[in-house]
Amino acid sequence: MIEFKNVSKTFDGKKKVEAVKNVNLKINDGEIFGIVGYSGAGKSTLIRLVNQLEKVTEGSILIDGVDVVKLKGKDLIKERQNIGMIFQHFNLLWSKTVLENIAFPLEIAHVDKKTRLEKAKAMAIEVGLEEKMNVYPSSLSGGQKQRVAIARALVLNPKILLCDEATSALDPKTTEDILDLLKKINQKYHITILMITHQMETVQKICHRLAVMALGEVVEVNTVDNIFTDPKEELTKQLIQTVDTGLDVKKMATNLKEKYPDGHLLRITFENKNSEEPILYEIINKLNIPINIVSANIKNTQAGALGVMYIHIKMRSDIGIVLEEFAKYGVKAEVI
Amino acid sequence: MAEIFETLKEPIYETLYLTFVPLLLSVIFGFIIGTIIFITASDTAIIDTSKSPLLRIINRIADALVNIFRSIPYLILLIWVLPITNALTGSMIGAASAVPSLVFSATPFFARMVVIAFKEIDKGTIEASKALGANTFQIIFKVLIEESKPALISGITVTAINLVSYSAMAGAVGAGGLGFEAFQYGLARHDNEMMLITTILIVILVFIIQITGDLLCKKVDKR
């Protein structure tokens, strides 16, 4: 069991960012647990705390009763061997073959060469890569690369698998295949899977429960069956819809970039708190710049605006001043 | 002709010596310094430097030293280092006397190449290795070096070529080598034939280094 107890994480940069705020969460053994939420909600930060890629600012994270927050040096490395992780961009070692990549965690755990090759081979077969064992990752498709990453993450028989948008860079068909593989692995090895996703279909397909995050907080935890039919929070309902329709944030960005090759493209995220102010109007007036809304998916809830808007700005000078203006209103604006 | 080559045997040997001995030393020292700079940088996330002011100071100092020594022209560095050389070797002339100054000059250069090579590695790859249980030592030797091999090899190649040209300068002030030969025959005696031959030999040496470097680079590049 993974247990988050009053977990907070603040990044101290030029600007303080409270990426995770007072999260309490219990994830059961063998569960596939989804985490959804807007870009910047703190999902990645939350799961990176589990294997201590980030250190908590406050709170504790118990894995089978052991507080990983307190682990250091060798103990931390031991614990990390119990927690596999896969990423959106696969993060394979391109200088190693598929087999060597899969064997890598064993190599750094000082397992002898014969054993590790045997285990890596078995794992490669398990994920359907028996034909590709001796090629380099650069010649693989995205789906195959993710299979290598999965095999690599599982080769030490971890209890937990962390997935940070593992299917976001894949096409729908490949996404299906990878999800099937994760499901199979979950059933076969009874491994706990903690997965971040932007795709509600993914949640529906393989998750047992999920948490909805917004602005660093977990706003709702529910079973997948209930969250679609009976969401507890109004906010959750809206969020799920926006997550659903705003389905592929990344695809959207690429499309827009092709369409508007010059000037600046910004993604503006409204998260409820920016009530009734005519923000765009005021920024246009103040800076005297032409802002063109190229796409918007915003819902009005009782609390205010909620959703994502894409704007295109043709200006020569530094986009920084525009970002600053949005920041003044507490609206998240990112250059895409 | 045979006579000319007889005269040039020693200088050729000296030039090779002045290129490859300093190269070996600078690659070792430069690698250590470059690695220190890279892993103590606050944004690499290999070790957590946020709680260690010492590491941050080390990073700043190493970085500053590399930048300072890299901006000193070799000829000036050579003159600065001569007294040190004298203390070390007991003489200010001869091939060995140029080695310290060449190392002083090439080490910061290669250190910078190492930092650049490591920076090209996707941060996600380093992070993934960390998540899979690699310690700092393993990250350096099994991830950083392996993943940046092509860039490291071209770094070594460029450093070697720099050393050929610096060694010619060192040669002119008494370290021997083809540079000294060109200086002596060309400038002092207006012996154009000798001038031409030494130049061609140096160009050939540079080409051999470049081609070998490129071939090796291609061989290890699996991207």
Ligand SMILES: Nc1ncnc2c1ncn2[C@@H]1O[C@H](COP(=O)(O)OP(=O)(O)OP(=O)(O)O)[C@@H](O)[C@H]1O
């Ligand atoms: N290393 C860091 N330093 C400073 N701020 C950070 C750092 N990492 C994340 N943040 C900030 O913390 C907040 C949460 O980021 P996080 O990456 O966890 O979001 P996310 O929910 O995973 O978003 P996405 O869906 O875009 O991946 C963001 O505002 C982000 O800018």
Ligand SMILES: [Mg+2]
């Ligand atoms: Mg993320």
